Amino acid sequence: MPGLARAVRPARIARVARVVRVDARRGSLLTAVPLLALLGAVAGWRELPEGFRDWDSVVGAAEASVRWSGPTAAGLAAWTGMSGRHLDYLRALTARSPAAAPLHDLALLSAVALTGYLAGALVVAAPVLPGGGFRETHLLGVLAGAGTLALYVAAGYLAGLSWAHPLAVALTVAAAAAWVALRPEGSWTVLLPPSLTGPADLFDAPRAGVLAAQLCWAAGLAAALVLGHLAWITRRRLLLGGVLLALSATALGTARIHAADGVASHPSQVKRVCRHWPVSVCVHPSLAAALPSLSAAVAPLAARLSGTPDAIVRIEQRSGREPASFDAGTVGFHLPDLSPGYARRAVHEIESTLARCPAPPTGLQAQVSAWLRDDPVPHLPDTPFTRWSETQRRAWLALRYAEFRSCSLVSVRHRPRPA
Amino acid sequence: MIVETSAVVARGLGVRHGARWVLRPSSFGLPGGLVGIAGPDRSDRSDLLATLATLRRPHAGRLEVLGLDVRTRAALRRLRTRIGFLPARARWAAGFTVHDLVSYAAYYQRRSPSTVRDVLTALELDDAAAWPYGELPADLRVRAGLAAACVHRPEIAFLEEPLTLLGEAARADLVPLLAGLAPTVVVTAPAAEWLIPWCDHVYVLERTRLVPAGEAAAPPAPPARERRPEPRHGHWHLVRGPQRRLRRATVP
Numbered sequence: 001m002p003g004l005a006r007a008v009r010p011a012r013i014a015r016v017a018r019v020v021r022v023d024a025r026r027g028s029l030l031t032a033v034p035l036l037a038l039l040g041a042v043a044g045w046r047e048l049p050e051g052f053r054d055w056d057s058v059v060g061a062a063e064a065s066v067r068w069s070g071p072t073a074a075g076l077a078a079w080t081g082m083s084g085r086h087l088d089y090l091r092a093l094t095a096r097s098p099a100a101a102p103l104h105d106l107a108l109l110s111a112v113a114l115t116g117y118l119a120g121a122l123v124v125a126a127p128v129l130p131g132g133g134f135r136e137t138h139l140l141g142v143l144a145g146a147g148t149l150a151l152y153v154a155a156g157y158l159a160g161l162s163w164a165h166p167l168a169v170a171l172t173v174a175a176a177a178a179w180v181a182l183r184p185e186g187s188w189t190v191l192l193p194p195s196l197t198g199p200a201d202l203f204d205a206p207r208a209g210v211l212a213a214q215l216c217w218a219a220g221l222a223a224a225l226v227l228g229h230l231a232w233i234t235r236r237r238l239l240l241g242g243v244l245l246a247l248s249a250t251a252l253g254t255a256r257i258h259a260a261d262g263v264a265s266h267p268s269q270v271k272r273v274c275r276h277w278p279v280s281v282c283v284h285p286s287l288a289a290a291l292p293s294l295s296a297a298v299a300p301l302a303a304r305l306s307g308t309p310d311a312i313v314r315i316e317q318r319s320g321r322e323p324a325s326f327d328a329g330t331v332g333f334h335l336p337d338l339s340p341g342y343a344r345r346a347v348h349e350i351e352s353t354l355a356r357c358p359a360p361p362t363g364l365q366a367q368v369s370a371w372l373r374d375d376p377v378p379h380l381p382d383t384p385f386t387r388w389s390e391t392q393r394r395a396w397l398a399l400r401y402a403e404f405r406s407c408s409l410v411s412v413r414h415r416p417r418p419a
Numbered sequence: 420m421i422v423e424t425s426a427v428v429a430r431g432l433g434v435r436h437g438a439r440w441v442l443r444p445s446s447f448g449l450p451g452g453l454v455g456i457a458g459p460d461r462s463d464r465s466d467l468l469a470t471l472a473t474l475r476r477p478h479a480g481r482l483e484v485l486g487l488d489v490r491t492r493a494a495l496r497r498l499r500t501r502i503g504f505l506p507a508r509a510r511w512a513a514g515f516t517v518h519d520l521v522s523y524a525a526y527y528q529r530r531s532p533s534t535v536r537d538v539l540t541a542l543e544l545d546d547a548a549a550w551p552y553g554e555l556p557a558d559l560r561v562r563a564g565l566a567a568a569c570v571h572r573p574e575i576a577f578l579e580e581p582l583t584l585l586g587e588a589a590r591a592d593l594v595p596l597l598a599g600l601a602p603t604v605v606v607t608a609p610a611a612e613w614l615i616p617w618c619d620h621v622y623v624l625e626r627t628r629l630v631p632a633g634e635a636a637a638p639p640a641p642p643a644r645e646r647r648p649e650p651r652h653g654h655w656h657l658v659r660g661p662q663r664r665l666r667r668a669t670v671p
Contacts, residue, residue: 093473
């Protein structure tokens, strides 16, 4: 305890703070925080699905942002490592342990990189913060991203320290970027940090085991690099035990990631939210805001199909793994994001599941399809259908629905009674 | 020549710069006092000085500094607390105040803030303490560098080109300070003529050999030499020159 009391004496803290301030200014690290935060926020934003966000997508975007901020942080760390060599005359000819200076630098660089990362993630997460719902899996995702960033920092710093040449900085950035760009798609290595998988399906949840393995891999490798360097400069064999432990963690992480075979998420049970008027429409809770416009868009289709064998009872959003379907009045459709026109796209998808046409429909079939979708009905060919009232069309469709479904509507044979 | 009192003893010491020999394997001893090393090539002088200061590994041979073999990790660790080093340039420090620079060095030498004050006073830097290092005139910049390099009162100081950028008067002011920094002070300069007036011993690094200079020719009597006090270990020695006063330029 006396040691602790000595360590937290204000005068001592002030001295350490002065050293940290000098080191931070020397490496322009205070400029790096907003730069990394901005980079992380922009990169994360690009990974978000359009029109909505939930914690799964936000955490996925934060992890993905490391693909951009990681090489930048590695370059910054390499630069700091390189410039740190110019201070050997003060920091190597020292009464302190030779490990003091690299540990100072690494702690400072990690703090800078992680602050930038978290600030960027907070910007992306701002809209979902008030709603709560942050789970342990999300924490693991954030930590996996942080661990990856720490690995970039450690590798970059040691590269700059080992070869104090500006070329080392450029090579570090190039190598870090190559690690992101050159991993083959479809192989299990896409899950090695930073993972290269795209946004997960809304009805999937990230696999906690994979996230933990990624954290293990990145943190283990970062720790092995740092401890290995410290063991080298201090000649303490005890540290080699730490290196072995850290490498074991990395090996374990590699095995777990390899076993995952490139699959980062698994199907999860999601209770959909519904709106029951004018027609029952159910979607993923993250898309609840889309219910009014979806309902309004599918209402004409539902109304026009009433009286046919495919009368709609319920419209339900499906996972990307399941095909769109029409089963006993329940329609499945896809809605991956809320980019402009999403409601019209949903109606088109539902309508296209009704008739199984081998090629884009033409003639009367195309006119009926357009009417069902509530699109403008083509004027050509000139058929009576184009001149009928809404009621006449509905009555006629109820009679000829089987032909419509089989995509064999050619001519208007049964004229409905005028309304 | 190696004698029992040599502060630096090299046996078959070889120093390379890339593929080129800076110093071919040779044996020599550097005595205590103010020792000068001259040579036409700046990077060669720099490489040799950094090797003697244990900042670079020798490429051949053995090196003992203050009686400690630099190949032994424990000895090197002990030795490094007793060495001070001043590089020719410290561009990284340009934006920092003199006080920050010296405090930074003091932190790594486990020295208290009072030591910082003492060394600033001893080197007549009190008035310049709040000035950015990069804005100081050359002589004060050297003093600030010396304060950082020797805040821990080393037993041997290696100073790279401390006199090169100074005028004659500033050089005369500085040399007594240099001699008081440590019992053994090794300085480098482009030519032996720069060092002979001030140094107890001068060596020339020429054609990859380190040879004593000016043994045959008696060097001219140094004008400022009488002002140099005898070095005493563990204390700051200072010849008080005219007190410097620095004021920031005030904008009307």
